Amino acid sequence: MLAVAGCLALAACSGDAAGPPTATSSAGASRGPSSAGSSAAPSAPSSAGPVAGAPVVVLDPGHNGGNAAHRAEIGRPVPDGRGGTKPCNTTGTATDAGYSEHAFNFDVAQRTERVLEAAGVRVVLTRPNDVGVGPCVDVRGTAGQRADAAAVVAIHADGAAPSGSGFHVALASPPLNPAQAGQARALGTALHDALRGAGFHDSTYLGERGISSRPDLAGLNFATRPAALVECANMRNPAEAAVVSSADGRQRYAAALAAGILAYLRHP
Numbered sequence: 001m002l003a004v005a006g007c008l009a010l011a012a013c014s015g016d017a018a019g020p021p022t023a024t025s026s027a028g029a030s031r032g033p034s035s036a037g038s039s040a041a042p043s044a045p046s047s048a049g050p051v052a053g054a055p056v057v058v059l060d061p062g063h064n065g066g067n068a069a070h071r072a073e074i075g076r077p078v079p080d081g082r083g084g085t086k087p088c089n090t091t092g093t094a095t096d097a098g099y100s101e102h103a104f105n106f107d108v109a110q111r112t113e114r115v116l117e118a119a120g121v122r123v124v125l126t127r128p129n130d131v132g133v134g135p136c137v138d139v140r141g142t143a144g145q146r147a148d149a150a151a152v153v154a155i156h157a158d159g160a161a162p163s164g165s166g167f168h169v170a171l172a173s174p175p176l177n178p179a180q181a182g183q184a185r186a187l188g189t190a191l192h193d194a195l196r197g198a199g200f201h202d203s204t205y206l207g208e209r210g211i212s213s214r215p216d217l218a219g220l221n222f223a224t225r226p227a228a229l230v231e232c233a234n235m236r237n238p239a240e241a242a243v244v245s246s247a248d249g250r251q252r253y254a255a256a257l258a259a260g261i262l263a264y265l266r267h268p
């Protein structure tokens, strides 16, 4: 509706063959908030009962399973949100054993979606599956405003030197609008605190106490809704590779991300 002229122009330049830039949630309204009520999500200490008002949250699982086979398509330049350009998308990283970041991101997003929906949140994913191409980072970056979202969380894992470990939360900096200046930081802090509360540790190699201020992430630069990007782990670190490769580990990340999002929604 108020979908912003610039947004339309940007969307138009993402002619990815890959399908819809913003896919609506697969689950939708079939599960009512009431299903969550009684027992509260097991891993969300600050969540008691459904969130009021059925807010929308965009989850943006980074990269995509078809990207590696479409290098030219994902390599083409798109606006970066600060007057420059960067590639439409990238392939992401993987563990040494070959478990891919795009698969991790999508699985954690789906798990997070389930926890959030049980708490009465409506979830929109930026891609409907893990076999497509893109969408481009500029399109991902405007997904929050298109969905009229209360929060946007991009889910990634890093591929750094094997000695480094831990998670970090990236925020657009310097801020380009009021949401980036204020609420995004509150969202990032809530995500950080929830991940710490779930037993994950601040990155040993990047950011300051688990928070990283970044000017170069188009997915954050374009956001006019509170947005944060979480690098959950370093997939090249052997110990963390084991965690991200296990369903239990991914559920722990999802529970923590959902707890952080719910904490933010309750006290933005």
Ligand code: ZN
Pocket (backbone or CB within 6 Å): 062, 063, 092, 093, 101, 156, 157, 158
């Ligand atoms: Zn990534």
